[in-house]
Structures are given as C-alpha cells and as structure tokens.
Amino acid sequence: MLVKLALKSLIARKGSIALSIMAMAISIFVLLGVEHIRHQTKESFSNTVSGVDLIVGARTGSLNLLLYSVFKIGNPTNNISWQSFKAISTNPKVNWAIPLSLGDSHKGYRVLGTTSEYFQHFSYGKQHKLLLSKGKTFEDTFDVVLGAQVAAKLGYQLGERIVLAHGISRTSFSMHNDKPFKVVGILTPTGTPVDQTLHVSLQGIEAIHTNWQSSGQHKKNSPEKITDQLQPKSITAFMLGLNSKMTTFRLQREINHYAQEPLLAILPGVALSELWQMMTILENTLFLVSVLVFISACLGMSALLLSSIRERTSEIQLLRVIGAPPAFLFILIELEAFFITLISIVLGAGLLTVGLFSMQEFLVTYFGLHINTNILSLRNFYLMLTVLIASMCMAMLPSIISYVRSRSYHLTH
Amino acid sequence: MVIQLSNIRFSYPNHKDTPILNIPSWSMAEGEHCFIHGPSGNGKSTLxxxxxxxxxxxxxxxxxxDQHLNNLTSRQRNKFRADNIGYVFQQFNLIPYLDALENIQLASYFSSSLTKSEVSEEMSTLLTSLNIPESDWNKPVRTLSIGQQQRIAIARALINTPKLLIADEPTSALDNINRDSFMTLLMSTVEKNNITLLFVSHDMSLSQYFNRVESLSELNQVECSNAS
Known part of the structure; x- marks a missing residue:
C-alpha cells in the first residue's frame, strides 16, 4: 500500500518529478561514466602486455617508451641500432627478444615490423598468446598479418593486396605504392592495440623504405632476391623475456649503462604504475566533480520533496486522521526519494550503455581505448548502491520535516 | 457511553493564556445522532x-x-483512531490521485478490523449502497464530482466498521440537491450500521435530521471566542 501510494503520488506530480529524475539521471550518468571509464582504461592498459620482462628503446622517458612501443600512442623519439639489439638479445640472461619497428601505417592503422618471435612470445591479458583466426603468420617479405579490428573494419580477406603508407596519419601522401603486401593471416580479437595493428616482417619494413621514393626501380625485383639486402639497420624498440625474473634488475642496469649506444630499459609494470600515479590527480578531480554534480542533483530532489510537503498539507492531515502514524509519512517521503533515484539510476545507466556503445569505435580508433559496454560490474553495483543510500540520506531532511509536521499538525480548515 | 468528557481544559502551547476549550461535562450515548451547531472559530476543530x-x-x-485516551500512547491512539472512529471532512477527504477503491483500501490499511477479502467485499457493498456507479470505482477521485467524492468519503470513513462517525461540515461544499441526498444517504447508512454520529455544522437547516441538537457555545464555556 505504501509503495503504491508513493508511486501514485510521484505519477500525480510527473512534471516536476520528471525534471528531477532527469537531473539525477544525468548526474548518475556522469558519475558512473567517469568511474567506469577510468577503471576500464586501467584494465585495458594493464591487459595490453604481460609476460614481457623488459622493454628497451632509445633513451627517453620511461612512460614515453612504454606508450609508443606497447600502446602505439605518440611517436618514437629515436631508433636504436640493429647491432645493439643483436648484442643484447644474445645475452645469456635473455630467453627471447622481439624487435619492434614502427613508423608506417595503413589507413590510420599502425604497421608493426617484427619477427615471428612476436607471435610466439608476445602475450596479453592473463598470459594469453596471440592466436590466428585465419591463415598463418608471415613468412615472406611482403606478407602481412592483420589485427582483428583492422580486418573487420576494412573488410580485408586472406590473399588481398594492400599498400602501406609512410608516416602514421590517416591520409598520407607518400604511399608505398610499388610494394603491395599480401594478407596471409588474421588474428583473433584481443581487446588490446594489437587488434588495430598490421604486422609485417622487419624485412618488409626495410623493403618499403629501400629507395622507396624512386618508385618503380624495384618493381621487378623478386622478393627472394632482395631479402638478403634487407637486413634492418635500426629498429624502434624491443621486448625481452628473461630466463629468470631474478636477473631483471641486473640486466636493466646493464642495458642502461650500455656503452655503444644510449639505451633505456623499463619494466612494463613499473612504468604503468608511474602512469597511474600521474593520472591519479586527474582521475580524482574528475571523480570529485561528478560527486559534486550528484550532490547538487540530490539537493534539487530534496528541495522538490520539501516543497511538495507544503503542497500536500491536507494530504498529510488526511493520512493522520485515518490513522497513519507519523513514521508512515517519514517512510512515504523516503520511498519517493528511493523511487526517484532508482528510476534515475536505470536511466543513467541506460544512457551510459547507449553512449559507450556509440562512442566505442571512436575511442578505439583515436585513443586505442577498449571500453567494455557492459557496465554491470560489481564495482558499479556498489557505486549505484552508494548513490541510492546517499540520496536517501539527502531525503532525510524533507522526511523528518514531514514527520514533525504530521505529529504537531492540528485540523485547521 | 460512546463519548464522555469531564473537566476538559485546553489551550495551545504557544497561546497559553487563551483557552480554547473548557467543557465541564458532556457525553453521548451509543446510537445517538447528535448535531452540534457552531460557527468555526469556537474550538470546533480542537474538540x-x-x-x-x-x-x-x-x-x-x-x-x-470506554477508552481513556489520555492513558494511551500516541501509537495506540493512531491505531484506536483507525479502528474505531470514522471521519468525514468538509473537503479533502480523499487522496486525489488514488481511485475510490484505493482510497478505501488505504483507510483499511491502518486498521486490523477486517481481513483483505472482507475489505474488498465490504468496499463493493458500501460503494453500491452509496450510489457510486461501478464504472467510477477505478477512476482517480479528482476526476469525480464533489458530490460523489463526499459519498466515497463516507465509504472510506465506514470501511473499518467504526462505532463512532465524526462529520465535520461534510455538506458545505455541496449544492442544495446534493446536500439533501447526501444527508439522506448518510443517515440511512448510519442507521443501518448502528453507528453513533457526531455531526458538526453551522447550517442549522440540517438539524432536522437529528434527534439531539446542541450548540457548541453552550457546550464550551470559554469566555473569549477568538479560537483559531
């Protein structure tokens, strides 16, 4: 009966209640959105690389190296020589080494030059290895293996021939037209930047840069014939897997003091936590702002309920006369606040899901962020519960006023 | 005795020196229909x-x-009121956004006089006997005429089978024709259910329906009559 009364009274005042619900739904949308995106970003970043002990690149900031080598965000500052890679990868502490060569693109998707080691040793998430959904890994100089998203978005099939561009912008004027690549494999989706990457051999990268401006010159060269000239002179970075984790710091120091070339070795986990430290202030600010927005929506709701008590004086009197105890009035107002918040949460969460769904592609293409559209996590459930409790606490004031009024009221017509 | 008052004195806490009520002795027997005549501002609402x-x-x-209200806690008084006293006001007898049935259910919610199935049976009996067409039972009461609303108010007041019905100017919002049919209905309903009726109004012409007529100013012996 109480629930029915609360619901019907809300429906009877639908105009003002709808506005209050909208204000609250938007505030919950912001609150949930900030919380969800910051959590998902962390997860997406942490899932991108696993099992890699050290990342080595030209001397730069550790964050910069991490961002461009793993997340393909930003640009490499400098290349490192092939000799350095050779020297370090033959170190007895090293189990495996994956060279990475960046700098080219295809229709906005980055091209990664690497070796077959990449498919053997690179892992993401909880030690998942890369898997091919179709075809095989590259063997030939002009073979390319596509990330799942690249294949899906551009509609490429096995055997298709594609042209890579120099530089990383989406509309590049310098196309490596003379060296079309053949799609030989497509990877399964990983939810990491790998999905937006085209993988070719280091020789392939080298080949498109060998006199690529004098187009036509190499057109008739057979791949076999050019392979031996295609020993790379430099690469962007490389990843190392060690035989024993215990030697990680020693090798890191060795690499950082490498005499032939200024190099930087980083531990991905440590660099990531540095990233989080930088982000914390921003995150907290955003969260604080969204909490303030929510509080203001709660205050709006309380003001609405408070003024409704004034309008409903005769209703309260009537309820008292037919035997309603003052506590009934208190619970009635609290219930109204509960329903307003509940509807707002459903609306806000729905709005967020729709928003994320439509923004997903944009976030992936421009920020390499994989945001899960499923916002129904335990974390968010707790957040929504907190929201509900907070708004009911805020509704205490009008509820108490209605309680007090109904106690002290006298029939005065 | 249904009502027994003795040596009642009352003033509101913030106006201590202006007494509102001073009733040495007054009582009502079971089955009596008493009309109290008095303009507003005579301590009527307070009484x-x-x-x-x-x-x-x-x-x-x-x-x-036979219950000393002074001895009951406020919780017990709420329950006592819901169970035993029906109340019909001048206006705003019903929650406007609920329909007739819900309004009556709400009144029965606070009382334990009837079980759920008895309530729905009793509701139809009451509404039918008060000439409310069944098609109007599920409409929000604000869409109904005032005459209909006041009749539904009787049904609401009687659902918990009270022994005492208090009516506070229930006809003042009605026109003459509606007023007469309302009074006839009220009196026959009260008669049928053997309910003691206390009816307060400033309209002396209604006294014809009652066997006992009293004046509030005689009843209430306060000197100054500027009560709120």
Missing part, C-alpha cells in the same frame, strides 16, 4: 481533534468508547 485522539487536553479526561 474534534481531541475526540479522535490527535490532541490531548491539558486537563480533564477524554473517554471514547
């Missing part, structure tokens, strides 16, 4: 609030249906 247990006197004893 009715006291009889229903919303207010307690500063001095004296209020005894309703």
């Amino acid at each position: 009715l609030n006291m009889l229903s247990g919303i207010l307690l006197p500063n001095e004296g004893v209020v005894c309703v249906l």
